[in-house]
Amino acid sequence: MTKAATKAAVGKTILVADDDLSVRTVLTQALKREGYEVLAADNGATLYQWVMEGRGDLVITDVMMPGENGLDLIPKIHRRAPDMRVIVISAQNALTTAVSASEKGALDYLAKPFDIDELLSVVKNALRRRPAGEQNNAGAAQEAAHVAAALDKSFVVGQSRAMQDIYRTIARLRSADLTVLMTGESGTGKEVVARAFHQFSRFKEGPFVAVNMAAIPRELIESELFGHEKGAFTGATQRHIGKFEQAAGGTLFLDEIGDMPLEAQTRLLRVLQEGEFTPVGARRHVKAQVRVIAATHQDLRARVRDGRFREDLYYRLNVVPLHVPPLRERTEDIPALVQHFLRQSGTLKVLEPAAMAVFRTHGWPGNVRELENAVRRLAALHTEDVIDASAAQSALSAAAIAGAAQADSAQSDIAAMVAQALSADAGLMAGTDVYGRIIRMVEKPLIVRMLAMTGGNQIKAAELLGLNRNTLRKKIRDLEIDVKKGGRS
Template identity: 40%
Template sequence: MKEKVLIVEDDINTLNGLAEILEEEQFVITKARNASQALSAIRKKPFNVVLMDYLLPDQNGLDVSRQILEELPDTKIIMMTAFGTVKNAVEAMKMGIYDYLTKPINLDELLIIIRRAIQEQRLISENIDLKSKLTDTYRFENIVGVSGKMQEVFQKVMKVAGSDATVLLRGESGTGKELIARAIHYQSKRRDKPLVEVNCASIPENLLESELFGHEKGAFTGAHKLKKGKFEVADGGTLFLDEIGELPLSLQVKLLRVLQEKRFNRVGGIDNIQVEVRVIAATNADLEKRMEEGLFREDLYYRLNVIPIRIPPLRERVEDIGPLTDHFIRKYAAKNNRTIQGITEEALKIMMAYNWPGNVRELENAIENAVVMCEGDYITPQDLPAYLQGPPMVDSPLLKIVMEQGDLSYREKLEACEREIIRMALAETNNNKTRAAKKLGFTLRTLRNKVKKYNL
């Protein structure tokens, strides 16, 4: 799409000359000879850049620019004048004018400034789009979990997002702790500030202090320049410390100080660095046991454990396997340009029977594998990874699997079974709701309500 430029200039020769040159540079040009024409044009359609003459017959360019910026603050205005003074330039810049040129206009300089203005505008727009997409991606509604246990997690997370309290996420590897941490950040008032993620287990101990707190130039061999740590980078936003149970004791003291006093020193530094950061920590370790073994400080544990949230493993929420399977089929079918409709009843039984020690991450990998291997419209048992295809998994009935989950209420067990039975009926009828309703003995309206309820 060609960028649009509005030229506001009362001198007809200058106006036409600028218009001709900019049209040759592939800009779409609109011309105005006074303030009234300029305001009328900009209210009809937006412009990327406005070239504004300082002296106009009916109003001065600064006043017109002020009106434009009040209505369309993203517009880049370049002021042109034959009477350039430092005072005028300063006044223009304070008001939000993008740049200031003195006549006669240097055309090379003008083109550089216009292109730079448009590039900045594009980057700002892309940044806004990215933030919007991130916010949408990590909305609670987009984290899959229909089980009672996950609904409890979501309710707690929604409450926590509105506060600045420190959160400790606990759960096995692969349960989605990082996804919950991102959801908390992007639903909080800090969403426009940085979210910085650090995996405490993946960084060598001798580098972790510098990574978290930064270092001064010359602090150690190889420290050739000052480096800001993750706490400084995250100032005003959120710092997510994954695998916090692996944090060395030597750094636990320094982390405790930051949580208590909101300040720290860089490695090799003496100045206190003040920060305002929300900390979300996560672990799959038994912190209580590590405290008993002297590997984790008790005072730090209580500082982190202000709001504890436990993410249940997948084997404790078997009713989420179906919705997660649907979600990942859609995701990887789109990614691989496939038209896969779903999964067969036999393949789903295998999925339901498996214990999923790697939790949601393992299930996602299994479905990605199956989507790649699938040659038809539905994933079959033969498409699943080999380790899932053992006879015990195929022969395990759905009811038995659900009933063995002793910590589910009977209502949750009933809903899990009902959801999968409805899914089977839809699969057998190629998603024909009228035929599926007839098979199930439902009215069409009842089936539609249940499809909506179970996110089928």
């Protein structure tokens, strides 16, 4: 027990409620070593009685206990003791638990099994914070119900430690409008996490607008983001509302932010600093009433060092950094994800343990997106209700079947994207180069994907694309594509 810990803990009593004796014992011993007084119970009723008696400076409570749910206990505690800090610990490792705990007034949430040093740090910091009563929201029960309903529409699934950290961040930022910068490989679900941030925030009643910076030709980026007036440039035959204005009152998700050209980065920085923007060709200023979430699979710090990304913009975006891990680093989440995608497919099929083992040992280079495709193929094509290991392996190795199914889906997606681009921007229809403009929109993401598939091998990528090697190099340079040998591009 350190002198600092003793001084911070002096005169402080921690109330603990958990029906697991081993958890109560570990908590009691660890807290007492730090100098706290501890009262521990195996149920919520005893805990609440202590609160009624005016005892305790902080509560640590489990969720599922005999007699009363720990989450339902929080509002009762705060009605009796508005200043009481509450920390929730739970084996129910889901986004609903983390967010509901926050909505009901908990100061923090830790998933079991938790790190005891982390919990002690949370306790110490909690006792330094403002009283809990100043932080509570009215109508917490109704908000918790909304959270549970919203989760049903979310694809954020997982019980791994990495996902628990994401859940806690979402819960903590529910009332804030801080900018979030997400990093992670393609297919990890960054947009899904961004949508969860939106669903569980004060912006949830507004629109969620996503834009992929890698898919927009550099000459159209400012018009796409900020809009333009009629006659602002050749081909601007009518006024266009940009993404910032479309997302007013909601969330703007800027995917693949690392692909944004430097000149557009300058304008984005100005918008984030000043809170307003001017559409191309306009004199009017428009308030940027949006919450911005950005994402990238690239190393932005390296791009800053190389002069390809503004350092000041990086720090402006990176207020809340969040890493979304690849699926291979959270394989314990695969069973829950499989069940989720099976439910989404509207099937009652199940995987036998051996089939699940096949999925858990697969490398998943395409991450969650690849897993979703495999499960949906099995749901659609497997004729038996129980999916065995052979079927699971076939779903992963039958490239011809998968390729045909995905090609049809991709063709439909591309057709929809072309139609959307033409209807969203009248400027694309101006002049006689519609074909060239559309091709430029898909050229960069296609080359980026080929380089990723070949580990940055430009010779192999050129061969797959059917391009001359020098032509590919010129396109890489002109499109400002970052190439990393042996890794992602």
